Amino acid sequence: MSELAAPTRRYDYVTDGQEIYRRSFAMIRDESDLRGLPTGLHTVATRIIHAAGDVAITSEIAAHPEVVAAARSALSNGAPIITDSQMLASGVTRRRLPADNEVLCTLRDERVPGLAMQWDTTRAAAAVSLWGDRLEGAVVAIGNAPTALFHLLELILDGGPRPAAIVGMPVGFVGSAESKVALAEHRLADGEQIPWLVVHGRRGGSAMAAAALNALAHEDELA
Amino acid sequence: MSELAAPTRRYDYVTDGQEIYRRSFAMIRDESDLRGLPTGLHTVATRIIHAAGDVAITSEIAAHPEVVAAARSALSNGAPIITDSQMLASGVTRRRLPADNEVLCTLRDERVPGLAMQWDTTRAAAAVSLWGDRLEGAVVAIGNAPTALFHLLELILDGGPRPAAIVGMPVGFVGSAESKVALAEHRLADGEQIPWLVVHGRRGGSAMAAAALNALAHEDELA
Numbered sequence A, B: 001m002s003e004l005a006a007p008t009r010r011y012d013y014v015t016d017g018q019e020i021y022r023r024s025f026a027m028i029r030d031e032s033d034l035r036g037l038p039t040g041l042h043t044v045a046t047r048i049i050h051a052a053g054d055v056a057i058t059s060e061i062a063a064h065p066e067v068v069a070a071a072r073s074a075l076s077n078g079a080p081i082i083t084d085s086q087m088l089a090s091g092v093t094r095r096r097l098p099a100d101n102e103v104l105c106t107l108r109d110e111r112v113p114g115l116a117m118q119w120d121t122t123r124a125a126a127a128v129s130l131w132g133d134r135l136e137g138a139v140v141a142i143g144n145a146p147t148a149l150f151h152l153l154e155l156i157l158d159g160g161p162r163p164a165a166i167v168g169m170p171v172g173f174v175g176s177a178e179s180k181v182a183l184a185e186h187r188l189a190d191g192e193q194i195p196w197l198v199v200h201g202r203r204g205g206s207a208m209a210a211a212a213l214n215a216l217a218h219e220d221e222l223a
Helices: A017-031 A039-052 A055-060 A067-076 A086-091 A112-119 A123-135 A146-157 A176-185 A206-217 B017-031 B039-052 B055-060 B067-076 B086-091 B112-119 B123-135 B146-157 B176-185 B206-217
Strands: A061-063 A081-083 A139-142 A165-168 A196-199 B061-063 B081-083 B139-142 B165-168 B196-199
Touching (some): A039 A055, A039 A067, A039 A206, A055 A061, A067 A139, A067 A165, A067 A196, A067 A206, A086 B086, A086 B206, A112 A123, A123 A146, A139 A206, A146 A165, A165 A206, A196 A206, A206 B086, A206 B206, B017 B039, B039 B055, B039 B206, B055 B196, B067 B139, B067 B165, B067 B206, B081 B086, B081 B123, B081 B206, B086 B206, B112 B123, B123 B146, B139 B146, B146 B165, B146 B176, B165 B206, B176 B196, B196 B206
Parallel strands (some): A081 A139, A139 A165, A165 A196, B139 B165, B165 B196
16 A cells, blocks of 8 residues: 555545535535425435436436335344345435345346246346245335336236335436336335335436435435 | 246336347437547447436547557457456456456555555555556556546656556546546657546446446447
8 A cells, every 4th residue: 555645636526425425415405396296205316316416317316215124124124135236226325225225136047038038028037036935124225127027017017026116217218207107106015105216207217226225224314 | 936927017128138228329329419429439338328327428428549459459458457346347247258368456465554544645546556566568457446547647647557548437526537638648758648538527426337348348239
């Protein structure tokens, strides 16, 4: 380490991480209109807007009224987080998790390519079927593939395991918006819904989904 | 695997991955105006727009004229990819890399917290100083921290190692836009620039940066 020295400061920028967060969240509160969202969702929404770098995303955020309580309670009780992509799994801040929760992604399971071919679907969708019983009570986040979200809903509507909450934020031009409408409108056989959180429209992605998970995992905005 | 069966299809959606890509890229070409960008950058821009889920990002994409050639040549010759976050490293599609290139992220190096404290900067910025000689000729991508991009420029302007290309796509409300302007306007002692690619403004992030890297790594849009 003796060779390492900080480079010459040539630009004017804030270098205190906590101060960057504080200023960022203050700017988001100033510029965004969170009035359409329940108060309990404001911290989660702020984190999503922060990850998007865009207050215009605010109007696309929608949620089931119980999603924050359901996800937080599940995670406190040790439920796993299950994701559709390795990138999203990497974005989960482990030190924010209340019970050293497992973060699971089955996309690279060796059975995935064969199942995808057999079922004529994407690997992301086939990977959902490998969640098996781990899905029961889990907090699920889809940040990439609309087909994974559709497949998950179909599994659940077939009477499969029920997760505690679903973060539905696939991104893209084909099927993304439709998959999020399907999540927001799904009804189980008993007429109930799995609590859900979405960014409607084409936008979404691993970064926003990870931000949502990190906010659901821990109450404190700056932790 | 005998227990696994595809769930009942209940929604109407495209399940062929290649077809999803094809339709997505066709929609992007229909809806976005790429005329402001050099032809050689169209595939890369299409991938960035795809990751953003938003054609409005097009006008924020800007690049040095040599960035595609410089990055592709470096990667073909085995240069490493260096990133500011584990999430971005996870987003690099390994099978697209032309030379089984190493993907390096030093954020979790044990020296990082101490250096960040000593230098009064963020861990993301301190981690950049640990790239050392690996930086010479590398393809660098910043998808999270503006402080990492500023720190990188300061290292280079101090006469440090010169990467082959820099993808500058930090996201956020504090310093993000400014760091990308600094990258686009930097000048080395010889008056030259390191070839660069940015998404101007507050938007950016790991997903767009990974999409850019994946497009720079491999010419074929659908590979």
